[in-house]
Amino acid sequence: MAEARRRVGPKRDRIRPIIDRLAVEHADARIALNFANPLELLVSVMLSAQTTDVNVNRVTETLFRKYRRPEDYLAVPVEELERDIYATGFYRQKAKSLRGTMRMLVEEYGSEVPTDFDALLRLPGVARKTANVVAAERGDPQGIVVDTHVRRLSQRLGFTREEDPVKIERDLVKLVPRSDWARFPHLLIWHGRRVCDARRPACERCVVSDLCPSSRVG
Numbered sequence: 001m002a003e004a005r006r007r008v009g010p011k012r013d014r015i016r017p018i019i020d021r022l023a024v025e026h027a028d029a030r031i032a033l034n035f036a037n038p039l040e041l042l043v044s045v046m047l048s049a050q051t052t053d054v055n056v057n058r059v060t061e062t063l064f065r066k067y068r069r070p071e072d073y074l075a076v077p078v079e080e081l082e083r084d085i086y087a088t089g090f091y092r093q094k095a096k097s098l099r100g101t102m103r104m105l106v107e108e109y110g111s112e113v114p115t116d117f118d119a120l121l122r123l124p125g126v127a128r129k130t131a132n133v134v135a136a137e138r139g140d141p142q143g144i145v146v147d148t149h150v151r152r153l154s155q156r157l158g159f160t161r162e163e164d165p166v167k168i169e170r171d172l173v174k175l176v177p178r179s180d181w182a183r184f185p186h187l188l189i190w191h192g193r194r195v196c197d198a199r200r201p202a203c204e205r206c207v208v209s210d211l212c213p214s215s216r217v218g
């Protein structure tokens with residue numbers, strides 16, 4: 001690996017061309033959750049824990065017709081909300097988080113989703129990853145979202161040696177230009193899904209193969 005890292009050169013020189021090439025290759029890379037406003041974005045991201053975006057979209061298609069304002073989530077018995085989000089899994093915990101968050105939105109933020117990152121982090125059940133996704137999608141990224149694809153690709157591309165998502169994010173924010181913080185995870189996620197598979201990376205058709213220390217080509 002050390003030899004491979006020497007071959008491709010320092011990560012500071014590779015990050016720009018890697019982002020640019022992936023941006024061309026995956027010009028359609030965007031968040032896969034469907035939402036029409038900040039509240040729907042926040043709810044979708046909260047529901048997406050431990051399940052797929054496709055599954056969340058299936059549930060929110062009807063959910064968002066019924067629950068339009070934070071008050072709506074508090075107006076029904078918790079069992080009804082649990083039923084409505086059941087298919088996303090972990091429905092008891094998610095319903096509890098949703099109601100806690102909605103109560104705080106109503107009582108402290110005039111029923112609006114706050115734009116301030118620290119305020120987002122205060123919402124019950126909103127962890128750093130959720131706050132990062134919401135902030136990035138609203139055009140004010142405060143960090144870099146690290147999911148399983150971002151972790152795997154960052155390691156393979158030699159951007160980090162860490163395993164812990166918080167430490168990986170710390171490495172990435174030092175390396176990735178701030179103007180790319182929002183789209184960077186989407187590029188890695190889509191590249192991970194389409195090319196750099198967890199078990200069988202398709203290095204022979206990878207556009208950053210010559211810049212990747214883990215490439216199996218050549």
Ligand code: SF4
Binds near residue numbers: 156201207208213215
């Ligand atoms: S060269 Fe292979 S390991 Fe490296 S990013 Fe491309 S597909 Fe993944």
